[in-house]
Amino acid sequence: MTDKTVAIFGSGVAGLSAALELAQFDIPIKIIEKSDFTGGHAIQFACKATDKCVKCGACLVEDKLNQALQNSRIKILTGSRIESISKTERYAIRLNQKPKYIDAKKCNACGACLYQCPQDGAIVQGTSRNHSPFFAINEKECRYLVDQSCSLCQEACPEKAIALDVRGDQVDCEADAIVWATGFSLFNPQNKPYGYGVFKNVVTNMELEGILRREGRVIRPSDGQSARKIAFIQCVGSRDAKLDHLWCSKICCGSALRMAGLINTKQPESEISFFYIDVQTFGRDFIPFYRRVQEEVRMIRAIPGDIFETPEGQLRVTYITGETHETIEEIFDCVVLSVGLQPCEENIEMTGQLNFKVSDSGFLVPSEIADEASNNGIFSAGAVGGPMGIAESIASAGETSLRVLKYLGF
Ligand SMILES: Cc1cc2nc3c(=O)[nH]c(=O)nc-3n(C[C@H](O)[C@H](O)[C@H](O)COP(=O)(O)OP(=O)(O)OC[C@H]3O[C@@H](n4cnc5c(N)ncnc54)[C@H](O)[C@@H]3O)c2cc1C
Known part of the structure; x- marks a missing residue:
């Protein structure tokens, strides 16, 4: 096993694909995902097959997610916001992790919390059968978290998987290289x-x-x-x-x-x-x-x-x-x-911290031309660099992984 590690920002199809490529070289990977669920936009798509497959690519994402979850080299940190990034010899990344209101080990995805919740949008449901836990609490809508006026979901859960009074964590991690795969917004x-x-x-x-x-x-x-x-x-x-x-x-x-x-x-x-x-x-x-x-x-x-x-x-x-x-x-x-598709708002804020360039449109300048950042060990992958489909995002992640390996001396 190598002593090099890679942090990947975003668990969409690009981030997952890059993780799977790099994990083949025994590199420990941390995927940092801001949302409660993994798989980005594409995990939410329907299969468009009619009498035959029309190659929409939706199934590829489920497959990548499944593989990543089973890979012991890959750790996915959901509900994690990047607070700061600095570099001395390695990158030091500080994360704010959302409280784990629903314990993934206990939740059996029965849906009792969702049925009992009186507030629209306070409990959100994952779309993939690989999402675990399958439900998440939306802090902005949950009545307990707003004014402590309701805890019906906690009482309804037959597995006692919900605890609304838990706190979040601050997590520090280190990485030798970063793959920036935070995708797009709508x-x-x-x-x-x-x-x-x-x-x-x-x-x-x-x-x-x-x-x-x-x-x-x-x-x-x-x-x-x-x-x-x-x-x-x-x-x-x-x-x-x-x-x-x-x-x-x-x-x-x-x-x-x-x-x-x-x-x-x-x-x-x-x-x-x-x-x-x-x-x-x-x-x-x-x-x-x-x-x-x-x-x-x-x-x-x-x-x-x-x-x-x-x-x-x-x-x-x-x-x-x-x-x-x-x-x-x-x-x-x-x-x-x-x-x-449009650039994520955070791109500009994050590029400031990472010395990475954004183009006039607000999408990142792709790794292959962002030489300065690549020389520093930061690489982009997928739709964060501009609109692209699933297959192209996977290909972009493959290409980025080769650049990362070269940078790490493999
Ligand atoms: C309606 C619609 C239909 C589409 N249909 C098709 C289709 O049929 N076929 C096809 O090939 N393509 C389709 N696409 C395109 C497809 O969605 C993209 O190719 C794919 O999602 C790109 O993957 P990605 O990983 O680059 O980005 P995303 O899917 O956007 O994933 C990025 C991930 O990064 C996370 N993230 C964002 N910011 C941060 C941050 N600051 N820190 C940590 N994590 C962060 C996000 O939560 C997300 O999980 C469609 C797109 C849309 C909008």
């Missing part, structure tokens, strides 16, 4: 004229992933009924000069069309309209898939101006056609906003 569409956050049946692409994963079909969040007329609106928060978000988020067209293909298979009675600027298609296998989906989905080259709710709770979408410049109004049961 554009918040609340300021767009689409009624997001006001009309229940306007959802984001990420929320639709959750609905498809849970329900296996599209339901209207307002009443749980199957949605028949569904609209996807692309490029919400991407390629938008007013927001200074000039980049294409790259994955949204493929992801939305795969979801449309899945919906058509599961709900053949559905009618899907796809509002777009132009379709970004990537990869060898996407074109035949796209041709097939075009036969089932109404492709409309226009971006709607605004959305209103009808008295019956449906959504009235207004758009101007590219061909005739006519204004058209149409009614839908559900509208899906394909919100774009």
Whole structure:
């Protein structure tokens, strides 16, 4: 075993992949994850297979997570916020760890806490069968943690796995190299004229992933009924000069069309309209898939101006056609906003501590050109360097691992 250690920030598919690559060289790895659950965004996706696999990549993440959890070289610290990083010979990293309100060894994922909790959003549920514990307490919503007015979950737990009065820890760790794989954040569409956050049946692409994963079909969040007329609106928060978000988020067209293909298979009675600027298609296998989906989905080259709710709770979408410049109004049961990927807010704060560069867009400058940082043992991997899909994030983590090994003298 080597005396070198590596810290990886972020347990998304990029962080997990880098950990698995490096662990093969007997390097002890600590993955530092700020959220309560591992796997990043992609662990929350639904499998989009129709009559055959459409290579969405969702299953790859579950697989990586499973492997990482079984690898004795890899330790994952969830609920951990990086407080400071300094370097003398090695990196010294100070973490603030959220209290472990739910004991992973005792929790049997029965859900009694969730059913008893009177406060929406106070208990959050993991999405992967590998999440342990499967539930977490949201400190901002939990009534006990806000004003000690409720401890029903603690009383309801048959395994006595919940303790709401525990404290968090300060953890110090050291590392010879750092892999920065903190991914991206999602554009918040609340300021767009689409009624997001006001009309229940306007959802984001990420929320639709959750609905498809849970329900296996599209339901209207307002009443749980199957949605028949569904609209996807692309490029919400991407390629938008007013927001200074000039980049294409790259994955949204493929992801939305795969979801449309899945919906058509599961709900053949559905009618899907796809509002777009132009379709970004990537990869060898996407074109035949796209041709097939075009036969089932109404492709409309226009971006709607605004959305209103009808008295019956449906959504009235207004758009101007590219061909005739006519204004058209149409009614839908559900509208899906394909919100774009944007840099995490913490990037700039963390780059200051780490002497790493951010590009003008706010995404990190990738390791291969951030020479100064790489010479100091800091390397980026995955979508923290800009929008990319799952396969590309895994490839980026592989490439980064080679740079880390070289830096550590392997
Ligand atoms: C709606 C949607 C659908 C998509 N569909 C597809 C698809 O079908 N196919 C496909 O190939 N790709 C798809 N993608 C892209 C896919 O999500 C990314 O390729 C993948 O998530 C990138 O992984 P990552 O590890 O780089 O980042 P992330 O998944 O963002 O993971 C980053 C991790 O770092 C953690 N983190 C963040 N900040 C910190 C911090 N300061 N300290 C510690 N931890 C931190 C986060 O909590 C998270 O766990 C989709 C994306 C979206 C939004």
